[in-house]
Amino acid sequence: MSTDLFPKMAQSIIDGDSDAAVALARQAVESGLDPLEAISKGFVVGVNTVGEAFAKGDAFLPELVMAGEAMKAAIAVLEPEMQKRDMTRTMLxxxxxxxxxxxxxxxxxxxxxxxxxxxxxxxxxxxxxxxxxxxxxxxxxxxxxxxxxxxxxxxxxxxxxxxxxxxxxxxxxxxxxxxxxxxxxxxxxxxxxxxxxxxxxxxxxxxxxxxxxxxx
Amino acid sequence: MPTPIKSITNPKLRLEVLTPEEIRKIHEATLWIIEHAGVRFPSKRALDIWQSFGASVDAGKSIVRAKGRIIEEALEQAPAAYTLCARDPSQDLPLDGNHVFVGTDGCGVEVLDIETGARRTSSLRDVSDIARIADATAEIGFHWVPVSAQDMPPETRGLHEVKAIWENSSKHVQTESIYNEREARVAIEMAAVLAGGGEALRKRPLLSLMQCTAPPLGQDGGSLDAALLAAEAGIPTGFMTMAACLTTGPATLAGNLAVGNAEVIAATALLQLAYPGAPVFYAAAQTASDLRSGAYTGGGPEDFLFGAAQNALADFYNIPLSMGSFATGAKEPNWQAGVENSLSTFMACVAMSDMLLGVGLLHGSRIWSYAQMMMDCEIFSIIHKTMQGIVVDDETLALDTIAAVGPGGNFLTQKHTLKHMRDVFLPQFMDRRPYNEWEAKKDDARDWALAKARKTLAGHQPDPLDRKLSAEMARIIKSIEEGNK
CATH class of the missing domain: 3.40.50.280 (Cobalamin-binding domain)
Structure with missing residues (x-):
């Protein structure tokens, strides 16, 4: 059931909707979803979609920034859960x-x-x-x-x-x-x-x- | 004898970019913004002034919220017209609403070398060379610091720049590159040396100051302190907003105008509260950020509309306007530069902006090109001619001449033609040659414009500045530099 969240997570980023992203991140935490999976299979998919649209010229800077902000908001919710589970996100x-x-x-x-x-x-x-x-x-x-x-x-x-x-x-x-x-x-x-x-x-x-x- | 400065005056063309009702709406929106959202003034002196006039001051965040009445009453104190004075009084510039003067653009960081064409970091020598050419160029009425003298110490760079311009030109100097109290104080001292004392300078301001706001809805502390000092000395001072749609302002043009207007009129009101009647001007170079990169664009339909709209706002407040036109985003003098600079300058001119900034820079005011400088001057000349419109009277209708030629003749041999032929605009840099002549050389406007700049630099001797005054300015700068060590 929790995997239904992934497409919604991606969509919240594509929409640049920080509120929705935060709500979905909370839902993920409450339902015991692996926070790293929530990021990689959910939110990051949205970021990549916007990034690809931008590269093709179909999306513009404000959409990119809003997607970035929504991503940041979602991760802020997931961070304590990652710490609790002693997980770290691989960063560049x-x-x-x-x-x-x-x-x-x-x-x-x-x-x-x-x-x-x-x-x-x-x-x-x-x-x-x-x-x-x-x-x-x-x-x-x-x-x-x-x-x-x-x-x-x-x-x-x-x-x-x-x-x-x-x-x-x-x-x-x-x-x-x-x-x-x-x-x-x-x-x-x-x-x-x-x-x-x-x-x-x-x-x-x-x-x-x-x-x-x-x-x- | 100096070349008389070319300015647009008594225009026959008119444009209503905003109705009086729309201007009123933007003004009311602006007052609402200043009262409710507030404007940041990170200067103790500025905050104290606002407080003493009853504005609400959040000292922690340096945000001022002022009632519309405070702003409106302050702005009423500003003089509607005054003169920017030049070392040579015949080159004074009346900012009276009936003149459009062009300045050099600023402040670039690179120069396309006048001899080699290579792009390189700008230096004090470039400031001098550009000033010298501008001095000889009729279309240029005054100077901005065109490029940054990056071979001079950062602490006194702005002082070396104004000194270099005064030494190479007798036209008015407006600096946009002095934005702290310390340097402003010395620049004013230097201007007083030139004018013959502080009171003489107040009567004949040989220097004016342009400060940038910090959009959205902010000011720079150093700029505020510099501007207050200038206003105290009677030096004309303006605040320029560059609030840009999408990034530092709303995506919509009206909203972006209101944000920029709030920055400018709040800062202008501050100067009037502190020094009622101080000469001030409205300055603007608003744009829309590029949708893909967020970058400054330096041209586009939005810029053209802002160019006219901001004049309407400055007129509403009854203060002179300094408008950013030209300022193309093009990387070299090319089609884009021609389109952007022509349209932005036309719109700013048809609205009768008092000052236009300015000629010569490419890539969003970053790279100086002597060819572009000369071609921008030609753009202004074309618009200057266009603004004269069509004169309709017995002489210009020329009925006797028309009757004398009759059907099928030609007008080349008519005295009326001889008398009026020089009214017809003759471009310097447009290619009207036969095709084969072009084919043999394949040169164009850029070559001719550059050649003209080279010839001017080699041949023009500006009215020399008294060596004693020059030495005194050098001494003042040196004492600051030694004090800094």
């Missing part, structure tokens, strides 16, 4: 995201976060105007694979380099890949600061992140 990698110090521009960074978490990354979003030291501390705390740094101003873009320098100083630079983004970020800048990847948009950022962790 851990990403610490931030808009650098002195810069308050948020939307691009947040969009990248949503896309990455919908694609199977564990995302730690530190918000905006984040000092390099705080980014470093989070990288250490969660043992991050990737750091994503956003900046919209040429005057704050220099902080992307500062974070790279700090990682270098701490001996973490080889271990942690650095992605940068934001309107003023160019290929030349990426080379100059020796970042590992950049993308002009959130969809491209997912491709880059997958490449960086060897999942592409």
């Amino acid at each position: 990698g851990k990403v610490v995201l931030a808009t650098v110090e002195g810069d308050i521009h948020e939307i691009g960074k947040t969009l990248v976060g949503t896309m990455l978490s919908a694609s199977g990354f564990q995302v730690y979003d530190l918000g905006v105007d984040v000092p390099s030291a705080k980014i470093l501390a989070k990288v250490k705390e969660v043992d991050a694979d990737i750091v994503g740094l956003s900046a919209l101003l040429t005057t704050t873009m220099v902080k992307q380099k500062e974070v790279i320098d700090v990682l270098d100083k701490e001996g973490l630079r080889r271990k942690v890949k650095v992605m940068v983004g934001g309107a003023p970020v160019t290929h030349d800048w990426v080379q100059k600061i020796e970042a590992d990847g950049y993308s002009e948009d959130a969809i491209g950022a997912v491709t880059i992140a997958k490449q960086l962790v060897g999942a592409a």
Whole structure:
């Protein structure tokens, strides 16, 4: 009976309906369904459907974001159950995201976060105007694979380099890949600061992140 | 002698993009947004001002909710018209609702090199070169900082940029790249050096400031403090919204207009509460985000409509408008750039925006192209001519001449023709040659535009800035840089 939930779960993601996704996740927990199965046979199917439609040009960014949000909401319900059962979801990698110090521009960074978490990354979003030291501390705390740094101003873009320098100083630079983004970020800048990847948009950022962790 | 600045004035074309009733509705929606959703003002100084005028302030979240009455009364204090002054007074720009002036776009981060065509990171030298060409170009009325001087220290970059422009042009400078109190204070000090003191600067503002809002419904703290300082000094200041459908604003045009309007008028009201009568302008470059990537598009029917609609709103508030037109998303000067920049600029012009930003940048205001700069100027010239409309009087009906030629003749030999032929628009960059001439060379507008830019840069000597003033500005910047060490 509980397997009837799978198509509904997928559909809740396709519809971008967080409320429905949460309700179905709760139902799954109550009926004793394996939470990892709920994700892989239910919710992820929806994410993939939207992703494929997007790739074909039949779905648009808001649908992708809403699917990502619904997925996140469902997983938040399933997470405690996974812990209880001592299960862990296989993630593609851990990403610490931030808009650098002195810069308050948020939307691009947040969009990248949503896309990455919908694609199977564990995302730690530190918000905006984040000092390099705080980014470093989070990288250490969660043992991050990737750091994503956003900046919209040429005057704050220099902080992307500062974070790279700090990682270098701490001996973490080889271990942690650095992605940068934001309107003023160019290929030349990426080379100059020796970042590992950049993308002009959130969809491209997912491709880059997958490449960086060897999942592409 | 400086080239007289070309501006659109006494237009014969009109457009009603919004009815008075629709404008009223957007205004009321805007006041509702400011009162109920609120606008974020992350500046202690700004929050204190709002509080003292009776707005509700959530200090923890820096969100201000103000009654419509506070906003409306504040906006009534704003002057309807004033002048942006230039180092050379013959190049002053009256913002009186009857002129459209074009500026250079800003602030790009890369340049297509004027000699090699290679794309590279922008530097202070580029700021100087572009300013020099703009100084000689009739279509350009004032400067924005066209590209970022990335070879200068981030802390004083904005100061080096305005200094470079003043040294290479006698036209008005508006900076969009100074957005903190510290740099604004020094820029105003430098402008005062040029004007001959603070009071002289207040009378003849040689500098104006453009700040960006932080959509949706937010402001940047540094921008607010910089703007308050400018308003105090009598420096014309505007807030620009770039709220975009789908991402930083609703998908619907009216809703996005209301969000952007709330950001702009709330910030403008703040300046008027603090400094009643301070010269302010409305600034906007709204767009719709790309459906697939969410990216800034820099062109599209939505942009064109916003271009006209925001002028209607600025008129409603009776303050000048600075409108983002041009700003194509094209990667090189091409078909897309021509379509987007022509239509956006036409719509902003037909609505009589006071300032248009601006010429020269590609890829959503990121890459400077000298060819695009010159071709954008031609777009403005075409629209300038179109806006003059059709004059109908005895002279232009030319009945005597028509009778003299009669059926089957031609008008080439008529004195009336000789007298009026120069009224006919002659493009610089349109290919009207015979096919075989084109075939032999296969060159086009981009080549001619670039050649013109090169020739101007090589040959134009701007009215030199007094060396003492230049040295004084350099000293001021240096003292800041040394203080930072």
